[in-house]
Amino acid sequence: MHWTNRSSGPSVGAVVTASAVRSTVGQKMLMAVSGIVLVLFLVAHMAGNLKVFVGAESFDHYAHWLRTIGAPLLPDSGYLWIQRTVLTAALVAHVWAATSLALRARAARPVRYAHRRPVQGSYAARTMRWGGVIILLFAVFHVLDLTTGHLNPVGDRAHPYANVVADFAPERWYVTLFYTLAVLAVGLHLWHGVFSAVRTLGQRTAVGERRARLAASAVAVGLCAGYLSVPFAVMSGLVG
Amino acid sequence: MNLTLRIWRQAGPDVRGRMVAYQVTGVSPDMSFLEVLDMLNERLTLEGADPVAFDHDCREGICGACGVVVNGVPHGPQKATTTCQLHMRHFRDGDTIDVEPWRARAFPVVKDLVVDRGALDRVIQAGGYVSAPTGSAPDAHALPVPKADADAAFEAATCIGCGACVAACPNGSAMLFTAAKVTHLGLLPQGQPERQSRVLDMVAAQDEAGFGGCTNTGECTAVCPKGIPLETIGQLNRDYLQASRRPARSRS
Ligand code: HEM
Ligand code: SF4
Ligand code: FES
Numbered sequence: 001m002h003w004t005n006r007s008s009g010p011s012v013g014a015v016v017t018a019s020a021v022r023s024t025v026g027q028k029m030l031m032a033v034s035g036i037v038l039v040l041f042l043v044a045h046m047a048g049n050l051k052v053f054v055g056a057e058s059f060d061h062y063a064h065w066l067r068t069i070g071a072p073l074l075p076d077s078g079y080l081w082i083q084r085t086v087l088t089a090a091l092v093a094h095v096w097a098a099t100s101l102a103l104r105a106r107a108a109r110p111v112r113y114a115h116r117r118p119v120q121g122s123y124a125a126r127t128m129r130w131g132g133v134i135i136l137l138f139a140v141f142h143v144l145d146l147t148t149g150h151l152n153p154v155g156d157r158a159h160p161y162a163n164v165v166a167d168f169a170p171e172r173w174y175v176t177l178f179y180t181l182a183v184l185a186v187g188l189h190l191w192h193g194v195f196s197a198v199r200t201l202g203q204r205t206a207v208g209e210r211r212a213r214l215a216a217s218a219v220a221v222g223l224c225a226g227y228l229s230v231p232f233a234v235m236s237g238l239v240g
Numbered sequence: 241m242n243l244t245l246r247i248w249r250q251a252g253p254d255v256r257g258r259m260v261a262y263q264v265t266g267v268s269p270d271m272s273f274l275e276v277l278d279m280l281n282e283r284l285t286l287e288g289a290d291p292v293a294f295d296h297d298c299r300e301g302i303c304g305a306c307g308v309v310v311n312g313v314p315h316g317p318q319k320a321t322t323t324c325q326l327h328m329r330h331f332r333d334g335d336t337i338d339v340e341p342w343r344a345r346a347f348p349v350v351k352d353l354v355v356d357r358g359a360l361d362r363v364i365q366a367g368g369y370v371s372a373p374t375g376s377a378p379d380a381h382a383l384p385v386p387k388a389d390a391d392a393a394f395e396a397a398t399c400i401g402c403g404a405c406v407a408a409c410p411n412g413s414a415m416l417f418t419a420a421k422v423t424h425l426g427l428l429p430q431g432q433p434e435r436q437s438r439v440l441d442m443v444a445a446q447d448e449a450g451f452g453g454c455t456n457t458g459e460c461t462a463v464c465p466k467g468i469p470l471e472t473i474g475q476l477n478r479d480y481l482q483a484s485r486r487p488a489r490s491r492s
Contacts, residue, residue: 020484024413024453025443025477101411101453108345108412108452114248114259115338117312119410121457126410128455196456202478204471 024104027097032197034094039190039219041087046226052239053229056161063160095136102129124192131185138182145175168234176231187224194219241267241328244336245280247292250349257349259338269329273316274299274306276328277339293352299324301465304400307407308353309340314404314463322402322465342407345450346414357403359449360417364401366445367438368421370430389427396424398466405460405468411452416460418442419472426479436483443480 020026048066051059069079119126141151146163149155154166168176194216195209203212233239242265250257264280271279274296281291297305301322308323310316316326331337341349346359385393399420406414422439425431431438447453454473461470 022447023443024447024451025480026484028453028455029477029481101455105411105413105452105455108450109343110345111343113309113312113340113343114246115309115312115340119457119459120462121410121459125455125457192456199456199470199474200477202474202481204474204478206469206471208474209471 021097024101027101028200030093031097031101032200034090034097035193035197037086037090038094039194041083042186042223046223049230050226052161052164053233056159059161059164060159091136091139095132098129098132122192124188125196127188128192131189134185135182135189138178138185141178142182164230165234165240168231170235176235179231180228183224183227186227187220190223191216191220241269241331241333243267243276243328243331243334245276245339246336247339247353248341249292249352250341251290252351253348257352259340261336267328269327271328272299272324273310273326273328274324293350293354295354296324301325302400304402307342307402307404309338309342309407311338314342314407315402315465319462320465320467322400325465342403344403344406344412346412347403347406355403357401359451360401360403360414362449363414363418363442363445364421367434367441368425370425370434372430372433374430383429385428393424393427396420396427396468396472399424399464399468400466402465404463404465406451408459408463409452409454410457410459411455413454413460414446414449414451415454415473415476416464416468416470418446419476420468422479423472423475426475435479439476439479440483443476 021030048062051062066080067077071078074082124131145151145167146160149157149163152163152167153169153172154163156162166172168179195212198208198212198215203209230239242263244261245264246259246261248257249260262280264276267276267279274294277292277294284291294308295305297303299306301324304322306322306324307315310323310326315321315323316330318326318330339353341347341353342355342357344355347355347357350356397420399417401417403414403417405416406412409415422442425438426435456470456473458470461468
């Protein structure tokens, strides 16, 4: 190494007092933890969605039951509001850390290469940021569609089954298309994301790398299959 | 072999640079990449032109001074090979080869292909050392180290601090370098006293120097002349997590 020393800015000592979330590694950990909270929700949400195959009554009953979790300790929909708060906090933390790191990365290379080999890493790894934006846009649409009902053609909060069936009707193919794209984006995001999160949280062996890759593939494929089965079933008339 | 080299020329830190094309003739396939630059520089000097500034020292792949980006790849197309060890037989007669300096905010260009890699030294200064007096080389079995740890520490210790990992990273992150040092020292008994402050301080120094954050993309290992594995980054993360949970804080 060569020992030129053009020290600039505050000394290292001043910097270490900054809290862990100000550091790139700390922000990455925040992203991993919040990402995992979101994944756990996605798994539970998918399990609930699959009730659509049991029938309208079962699905609607499940949706009503969600509002009564914790009763009589919690007020009506009390649990749902707790969950919404936690999920919103996780999403805000996740997107904040992602944005902060993306801005940092851009600042870290002010002069670009004239000749740059395409990044060799997986497509999933390269599309984390834009894929995340697609997921975020979809999440907003999805809440307005099936939670509040504003963008749903039926929008009947008492009968979610009917809302779902109306949503994926063949003439609303663009909704199904957007939904499909978003689900695939989530799958891709988690194919890299789960593997990445495991290393971010301290996985450090070759065997562990292989297991993490396997787990990430399982999560990605499982979630995609589960979420895509619903619109597919409605479109093909299996559910209606 | 006859080649066209397009080389980044920049007269000093604060002036604009550009790619300049040079024809180089009579290149032997047995020459190293740096010898081709030497050949070009001899001619430029005789012509009274400014020779191309580039960094080099050992020319045997161990000092880490010589890195340049060749056709978009740090240290060129040959895997696990520094630029000084890259031979021209990996190119073809008539090729056009682009040569650029490492690109990172933390590595300002000094001149042409020479960048100031002092930022890596500041990361080392922040904690990449042991303060235990270790004396001269001890007897091999005086201080037992499990074989697996010794191997992993040795593998990490082969990092030559060249900065290719930073040059390749889409985020301009120095994580592989820092992780190699943290792993190397953290797995050995002599490295234990400062294990926690080391990781906190080195990460802070790395952030302070303006490097980006790691996204586990893996571009770094692919170009690392020493093949430092990505698992070292997991080791750094683990140490960082442990150090942040404990009251023991940084040294400074
Ligand atoms: C809403 C917008 C979102 C954005 C902008 C976003 C962005 C990102 C980015 C940039 C990364 C880092 C990529 C990397 O480390 O290589 C990341 C990681 C991750 N994301 Fe997201 N994401 C979003 C939503 C989600 C959602 C909804 C989930 C859960 C289903 C999720 C789960 C994860 C996980 C598990 C990681 C890995 C964390 C790590 O690498 O340590 N993300 N996300
Ligand atoms: S980790 Fe590899 S690429 Fe990075 S500085 Fe060390 S030897 Fe060079
Ligand atoms: S000149 Fe020393 S590693 Fe290339």
